[in-house]
Amino acid sequence: MYTTLISVDELKRLQASGAPLMIFDCSFDLMNPAAGEEQYRQAHIPGAVYANLDTALSDQGVVAPDGTHHPHPDAASGGRHPLPSRERFAMWLSSVGFANEMQAVVYDRNNANYCGRLWWMLKWAGHEAVAALDGGLQAWQAAGGAVTDREEPSHFQSNFKLGPELRRLATTREVQAGLGQATQTLIDARAPARYRGETEPLDPVAGHIPGALNRPFGQNLGPDGRFKPAAQLREEFDGLLRGRDPRGVVHHCGSGVSAVPNVLAMEIAGYGPTALYAGSWSEWCRDASRPVERG
Template sequence: MTNSPLISAEELLALRASGARHMVFDCSFDLMNPAAGEEQYRQAHIPGAVYAHLDHDLSDKGTPDASGKYQPHPDAASGGRHPLPGREKFAIWLSSVGFANDMRAVVYDRNGANYCGRLWWMLRWAGHEAVQVLDGGLQAWQAAGGKVASGAEPSHFQSNFELGEPRATLVTTTQIESALGTPKHTIIDARAPQRYRGEVEPLDPVAGHIPGALNRPFTQNMGADGRFKSAAQLRSEFEELLAGRDAASVVHHCGSGVSALPNVIAMEVAGLGRPALYAGSWSEWCGDAKRPVAKGPAAGG
């Protein structure tokens, strides 16, 4: 098994037949209906898959204040609408579902890798290299003849997942601010062009983008078949976007640190290294009125 960020449905079928220790995670979600993903999981999922809920398991949203707005838990690793849980808290959750350090993780969703990429990145951040995204998601699994199960899965025995040195880079708002206007960071925004340009903003209180950020909507990484484009095509597209900028300087972000991950995965597939993530993203950036906001297309765009 390679260390590619992706695994095909056929490769997953072979992995399951081999008896190698692994765990599959279903990360399906819907931002507008947070209960929908788990309901979809109960209707059909890869047998044995554990459901990972974006709001409950992969975020640390804390508790609502008097106005009903959620304040990140003091131990959260980022701000924004989906604050990253601290690494220790994440390790506790992994242990609670029975995931161990000697297992390979395979993550999938029904949403073009929009949500499972979060768990893929978090496992890397926790020091776990053996994790892959099911290319094409549940749809590809079923098309390859993979069976599905319904209802809940039996509970797993508690494990003792141990954190390792981070294998993914997390960038903070302070770091973004301090490097603004310099070549240290090349910021890529994964949101839709209309949100990037500040024409609409359905989720956050301020419209626009971080000054100097480039725009690559995360959906551009997928082909018509719902799978990631070829490595060569992705490399060509990112090199065109970067226009000579150093790929090692790239920091990806989106609205809340979730849909930026397909861009991170795509750059790694393209052989352009392992770029950083600004997990707080636009929702954290625009939370302080003192921070600058840009609107319209990128300079020269």
């Protein structure tokens, strides 16, 4: 069972073994939401299923009579990419033929930014056997891995069954209650300029949640696009935490997506599972009564 990362060679051996396996391509572009699926159609690992951030990995919501878009009442979080309920997510997994006995492998072309979302969601749904392809599609192609542009055949519907939540989802109320408490350490994965409030291209308010530490998600990767060695990640997170209890870490970003590489990196480094505030800054800043810090 692979539960954090899987290398290109390990994936090739897994494919050759005939073990139950499903590969997901999660490539996406926030500024051009159609681009990820187009990239998938042009080249993907044979057999891979496309997992669209907007339509598969977020709550699609409903359109009200006045034309405004709202998440379903059972959405698991708010923000720009609200998490669907676990039940809706299980329905999507079943629709693409994913079954409980399968090993999931997720990848993208975006430094594990978007495939991390599916990695976390599968854990949250109770499925431990999910790993991110280290280095993404770029590493696969550099090692001579085959890609295809052909349309994948549809899968028979499965009956994916939810298990206990293996990763913790933090709510806005919990995060706000923990401000200033030694039992909570917030880590913000956004770029430094957004964290400091110098610029904000996506959300209506600039800044960060008071007390949050900043670790841009790209810092987890080396120049080759692979995650840094576990010992190096451990040293870097120890330096960031400065004695704070890692068990109290809550990760967030703009909309709960790019925070996940930090979650994954901490697990690679040997820490236990840490929490995700999926609503993140985009949910936090929508209420003007919540405090904002800049600088």
